[in-house]
Each structure stands twice: as structure tokens, then as C-alpha cells.
Amino acid sequence: MTQDVQNAPDDVLRAVEATLFASTEPLTADQVALHLGFGEKGGEVRPALADLQRHYERRGIHLVERGGRWHFETAPDLAHLLRREKEDVRRLSRAATEVLAIVAYHEPVSRAEIEAIRGVQTAKGTLDVLMEAGWVRVAGRREVPGRPVIYATTPAFLDHFGLGSLKELPGIDELRAAGLLDPVDEDMIETALGSKNPRIPDNADSEDD
Amino acid sequence: MTQDVQNAPDDVLRAVEATLFASTEPLTADQVALHLGFGEKGGEVRPALADLQRHYERRGIHLVERGGRWHFETAPDLAHLLRREKEDVRRLSRAATEVLAIVAYHEPVSRAEIEAIRGVQTAKGTLDVLMEAGWVRVAGRREVPGRPVIYATTPAFLDHFGLGSLKELPGIDELRAAGLLDPVDEDMIETALGSKNPRIPDNADSEDD
Amino acid sequence: MASNPGLFDDWDGEDRQGAQADKLYLEIDGWEGPLDLLLDLARRQKVDLLRISILELVDAYLTYIEEAEALRLELAADYLVMAAWLAYLKSALLLPRDEQEDPSPEEMALRLQMRLQRLGAMREAAARLMGRDRLGRDVFERGAPEGLRVDRKSRWQVEWFDLVRAYGDVKIRSQPVVHMVRERMVMTLDTAIARVASMLGVAIDWMELRDFLPAAHGSWESPQLRRSALASSFVAALELARTGKAELAQDETYGPLRLRALKGTQT
Numbered sequence: 287m288t289q290d291v292q293n294a295p296d297d298v299l300r301a302v303e304a305t306l307f308a309s310t311e312p313l314t315a316d317q318v319a320l321h322l323g324f325g326e327k328g329g330e331v332r333p334a335l336a337d338l339q340r341h342y343e344r345r346g347i348h349l350v351e352r353g354g355r356w357h358f359e360t361a362p363d364l365a366h367l368l369r370r371e372k373e374d375v376r377r378l379s380r381a382a383t384e385v386l387a388i389v390a391y392h393e394p395v396s397r398a399e400i401e402a403i404r405g406v407q408t409a410k411g412t413l414d415v416l417m418e419a420g421w422v423r424v425a426g427r428r429e430v431p432g433r434p435v436i437y438a439t440t441p442a443f444l445d446h447f448g449l450g451s452l453k454e455l456p457g458i459d460e461l462r463a464a465g466l467l468d469p470v471d472e473d474m475i476e477t478a479l480g481s482k483n484p485r486i487p488d489n490a491d492s493e494d495d
Numbered sequence: 496m497t498q499d500v501q502n503a504p505d506d507v508l509r510a511v512e513a514t515l516f517a518s519t520e521p522l523t524a525d526q527v528a529l530h531l532g533f534g535e536k537g538g539e540v541r542p543a544l545a546d547l548q549r550h551y552e553r554r555g556i557h558l559v560e561r562g563g564r565w566h567f568e569t570a571p572d573l574a575h576l577l578r579r580e581k582e583d584v585r586r587l588s589r590a591a592t593e594v595l596a597i598v599a600y601h602e603p604v605s606r607a608e609i610e611a612i613r614g615v616q617t618a619k620g621t622l623d624v625l626m627e628a629g630w631v632r633v634a635g636r637r638e639v640p641g642r643p644v645i646y647a648t649t650p651a652f653l654d655h656f657g658l659g660s661l662k663e664l665p666g667i668d669e670l671r672a673a674g675l676l677d678p679v680d681e682d683m684i685e686t687a688l689g690s691k692n693p694r695i696p697d698n699a700d701s702e703d704d
Numbered sequence: 705m706a707s708n709p710g711l712f713d714d715w716d717g718e719d720r721q722g723a724q725a726d727k728l729y730l731e732i733d734g735w736e737g738p739l740d741l742l743l744d745l746a747r748r749q750k751v752d753l754l755r756i757s758i759l760e761l762v763d764a765y766l767t768y769i770e771e772a773e774a775l776r777l778e779l780a781a782d783y784l785v786m787a788a789w790l791a792y793l794k795s796a797l798l799l800p801r802d803e804q805e806d807p808s809p810e811e812m813a814l815r816l817q818m819r820l821q822r823l824g825a826m827r828e829a830a831a832r833l834m835g836r837d838r839l840g841r842d843v844f845e846r847g848a849p850e851g852l853r854v855d856r857k858s859r860w861q862v863e864w865f866d867l868v869r870a871y872g873d874v875k876i877r878s879q880p881v882v883h884m885v886r887e888r889m890v891m892t893l894d895t896a897i898a899r900v901a902s903m904l905g906v907a908i909d910w911m912e913l914r915d916f917l918p919a920a921h922g923s924w925e926s927p928q929l930r931r932s933a934l935a936s937s938f939v940a941a942l943e944l945a946r947t948g949k950a951e952l953a954q955d956e957t958y959g960p961l962r963l964r965a966l967k968g969t970q971t
Contacts, residue, residue: 300555301576304569307556308577308844322576345504346512360850364513369853370530378862380870386862387871405878419860447864461872517850530852567846574842587834590736596830612822614739615782655839665832666825675825 295337298322302334312355378419382412386421390443390455394425394436413437421446507531511543521564521654561653562660571657587628591621595630599652599664600676603634603645608679622646630655738786741765743820743827753821758813759797762790889929896936897943900963904950910962913937 295303301322306313313321315328315335324330335356339349347358360368378386385408388400401408416422425438439452449455456464504512510531515522522530524537524544533539544565548558556567569577587595594617597609610617625631634647648661658664670676735741745764746756769787772779793816796809807815837843891899900916916937918924924933941963944950953962 295554300570301573303555304573304577304844305555307567308569308847310847346509346514347516357848358516358846360513360517361509364510367510367513367531367852368517368850369855370532371855371857373857373859375861376858378860378866383862383866383870384874387867388874390867391871403878404874415860418858421860446862447867456868458875461868461875514852516846517852519849519851530854568839568843571837571843574837577844578842592830592834593736593826596826596833599833600826600829612819612826613736614819614823615737656833656836657839657843658836664829665836666829670825670829673821673825675822 296334298324298331299334299337302331303338306338306349306356306358309357312352312357314354315356318356378415379412381406381408382415385412386416386439386443389416389422389437390439390452393438393452394428395438396428396434396436398434400437507540508543508546511540512547515547515558515565515567518566521561521566521650523564527565559657560659561657562650564650564654566654587624588621590617591624594621595625595652598625598631598646599648599661600667600670601679602647602661603637604647604679605637605643605645607643609646611679737780738765738783739819739823741768741783742786742816743823746820747824753817753824756817756820758816759794762794765790766794889923889926889932891929891933891936893936893939893943896933896940900937900940901944901949904944904963904965907964910953910964913941913961913963916941 302318305318305321315331316326317328318335319328319331320326322331335349335351339351342349342358346361346364348361349356349358384404385400388403389395392399392403395403397408397410397413413422417424421440421443422437423440425436427433428436443449444451511527514527514530524540525535526537527544528537528540529535531540544558544560548560551558551567555570555573557570558565558567590613593613594609597612598604601608601612606617606622622631626633630649630652631646632649634645636642637645652658653660661667667676735744742761742765745768746753746761748764749756749760766787769779769783793809793812797813839845903911903916914934917930917933920930923929938961941950941952941961945952945963948966950963951966954960
């Protein structure tokens, strides 16, 4: 159909093509003609514009006319290529995992409560990450002085961990049985430190056995 | 010859075409592949790049590869039609053009070596101008006493001068064959013209044009 | 001295057209050093750089310098250094030599020629480079590219086990504090002093420190409590010795520590 144009585009066509490509803004046929020194009337470039439009209509870019002005743009069906979303899989940090666990076990819970349980200050960013991940949501405010925001888990959280409900999280006793809550109790300290245990009597250091 | 490509470009080809058209800077095959979600290796888009290059070679726009990066630009033979009156290409001083050529033909090269070839001190500003233009960069230090900074060209240099790689520098093969691109020897770096240079007679003999 | 304006290179940003032989000296600022001047003088010989006459070149250079000096133009030192070196080279080339010097004057001449060639090559290369079709002047990139944007999104990953263990860790971290306060059983120093003092009162002879400890049953089975009792009893023994109520004996380092009441102080 337009094969001769495609295979051996003439110089006018090539010049029009290059001009529109390099232009920083859409151009009228007259402007193209003027730019190329074909006089002030676009008559001479119009056939080229039509040919070009036909040539590009099945390609990745189209030559389009809007309000008498011509420009190249990405084919509409490929517009999604201009803005791609890229997903990076990232491991949750240790702090964020702890906060998530606390929310899951204690929900609804305020930030101050989370910090009290963790014994460490919790950066605002940590909760933001969990909310971005879709696992934690703001669940209102606690009706106490200061009306702190309280947080709870989302259905997506249950999905992610394959839980029917929060009740399926292992209880304290189970954690202990699994060795995950192994008390740092006195016996353990004893074992860990050997015969000496500097903590108990003030002057155990001087002990002589 | 490539009529099927021209008449019914496939999806990969269209996507590559659109991506390169839309990009504000040259892209490597790997970057195109990554952007299109074909993984990090450009293998899948290379045939499309080759097809596109062939398709465009007779058109008003060319697809060119410069230092492994691809971009579209207007056909060079249309320069007389497109050349911009107020060229924004900076006019370089004679010293700067000479230094640029020395960096390109000898890279990586130290300032002392540049000065040895030119037989004159090179103002610090001259290299600064070239670096500001984005054509020359610091390429580390030479591991010799004093650890002098060495300079090399940038991808933007290749883009600007329309070179696929440094191998395409005009006349580089002849210059190399004539020994004129041999490393600048120690003696030459000393400002004074003194002592011996055993290499010269050989080189001089072998050249006769 | 030859001077043909047509032989001047036309360089970006430099215009040497119109330079006349008699005005040559005025151009001193136009040369980028003595090598550049030499190259220009060499080109005036209108032959390939490989075939230039070094002697002719030396003469041309020296004449140039003399003229400049006659006009009291300030010449940079390196032009004079070059002149001196060229004068030496010329005499070496002309004078008969008895023995071979190293390097020979011919070698030095070739070396100079090589330097001129190198510089000439780069000058030519620069001109060819600048004459290429240049982006933004002769060829153009797309004027209004839409641009590619990549919105990065994170998909967070965490395993069930990590979650549960994190909770365990939090618990472990927070528990011991509470735990230890509640379960810490100790024999206080006061208790130990009272206990040791009263036991000493009824003892007849030396007793080993360990014998003062409560029998190991019930809560006294706890090793921690026994350790505490031992430590407190030891301090109690020292305290009683200090106040003159008891005396201590130990036969060897780490040997059993024995104590008994001091006579006359028994209550």
C-alpha cells in the first residue's frame, strides 16, 4: 500500500520526518514548510505528512495531528511503557518485623504501647512501611488523654501469613514450648556464666570457690 | 528485504521503538530490556534493535548506537536543512579542541602527557571546560609515582561527535600504525627536549605518506 | 623566512588569516608555546613533516626569535630555551664529530620531527573531530521526548517464622527485668552476720565457712540462693573478724576458709 514510501522515502518526506522529530513542540504544516525553506505555505509538505502518518500508524510511535499541529507520540496502546511500575521484593527489617508482631499480638495498640513493649523507640517510618505493605492500618484513636492513634492488622496480613484469624498465632505457651520464649532465667544465666554469677551478691567477685 | 518488519512490526519491536523514542537519554540494550520487563539482559531486544536500525537507515531519523547506547537522531545528510542558526554547541578554543583530541586519541592520559604532546602547559581551565561540556571525565589515577590524575572521554563525547566507539575516531588506525599514538615516554614528559629517544628512527622509517 | 598566510590553519576561535611575514613577530601571543611555533614554521616548508629540513627549520626559528628580540618583544622563557637547544642541535649537526655521541644529533633531530608529527597529528585530528556531524548542531535528538518513568514499588516480604520469632525476641527482651526482681532470692548481709555470729557462739572449734550455710533442702536447694548465702556468709565472716569477734584461717590459696569465735568475746 505505501510500500514505495516506506522503502524509499523521498527527501521531502525525510526532511518533514526529521523536522517533526527534532521539534520541541507540535508544528503546523505551514511551520514545517517554512522551516524547510519550502515557502510559507504548507501545501508542499501535506502529502508527506499524510504519508508519514500512514507509515507510522502501525508502529510504536504515531504521527498525530491535533488542532492542525503535528507531532510524534508514543502509540496509545504502548502508553503504559512510559510509566512502568517496578516492584522490588524487600525483606522487612528486624525492627519492622517486631512491630508487626506486637501489633498482631496486642492489637489495637498505640505507638507508645508498642514502644513500651519493645523497650525501644520506634521510628514513625517503621509503621509507615507496615502500612505501605498493607499489613497494618490505623484503627482509630484511643479515647484517653492525647487520643493516640491505634493500629491493627489488616485482612491482607492474615492472607500473607495464611492465617484464618489472629487467634491462630501461636500463644505464649506454644512459643515457650518451641523454645522461642526460652526464658533468660536465672538457671540460664548460671549456665551461661559458668560458676560465677556476678549479678547476685555484690561482692561475688571475691568469692573463692 | 525487511518488509514484514516494516509492514507489521511485532510487539517487541514496537515496544523497543516506543521506548527509545520516549527516552530522554540513550539507553543500552540491557536498559531497554529491563524497562520492558524482559529481565536484565538485552539479548531479547537485540534483534529488534538491529531490525529497527535497518528500518530507519533510509529514513529521516536514524537509530544509532554510540558506545553501546542507542538513541534516535536525525539523519546527518539533512543537516543542511535542520542546522540551527543559533547553534548551542559551544565554540571551543583552539587549545581546548587540541586537548580534547589528545584525550580521545590517547586515553587515558594525564595532564603531563597532554602537555608533553602539546609542548606547552595546559591551563587547568581548559580541562575544566571539557569536563563541564560533559565530554571528558577523570578516569582515576595512574599508578606511578605521584599518582597523577588521568582523563578519558565520556559516552556523551561519543554521542556528540556521532562516534559508535573510539575506534571510529577519524584516522585513528593510520595514526596508530605510524606510531603517533604510542604512549608518551618519560623523556618527553620532561619539558626540556633532551636525551635520547630510541623509538624514533623505527617509526619514522615505517611511515611514508 | 617563508610566510604564507594560506598555510595557517584555521582553528576554532583563532584567526591567523592575514598574518604577514613582516608581522609575524606580532603573533607571538598566537602560538601555544615553542613547539606550536616550530610546527607552523615547519609547515611553511610546504613538504610533509617527515621530509622537512631540520636545519632550515632551526634557522627559521632562530631568525624569528632574533627579530622578536630586536623589537624587544617579551618572549616567554620556554621560547628562549627552545632557541638555545635548537642552536646547539644545529651546531651538532654541522660540526664534524670524532666519536659517536649518544644520542647523535641526527637522532635528536628525528626526535624533534616526531614531536612535531605528533602535535601535527593531534591538530589535524581535532579539526576532523570538530568537523563531524555534531549532535545539537547537525543532527538532533528528539525534541520533546515523553520521557520514561519507573515508579519503584516495594513488595515487602516476611516469613511467618520471622514474625513469631520476633515476638519471642521482644518477650525475651522485656521479661528478664520483671523475672529477676521477682525470683531473685538472696541471703542478705544482715541475715548472714546474725546467722554466722550465732553459730560461732555455739561452735567449739574451727568451722569451715561452708558449714555455716543452711542445709540444702527446700528453697535452699536453689544453687543461686546457696551462692548468695555463701557470699554473704563470707562477707559476714570478714565483718566479724574486723570487729574482733572472730578469727579466720586459710592454709593455702583457695583452700577451705575456717573461722572460730575469738575467746573472750563470745556472748
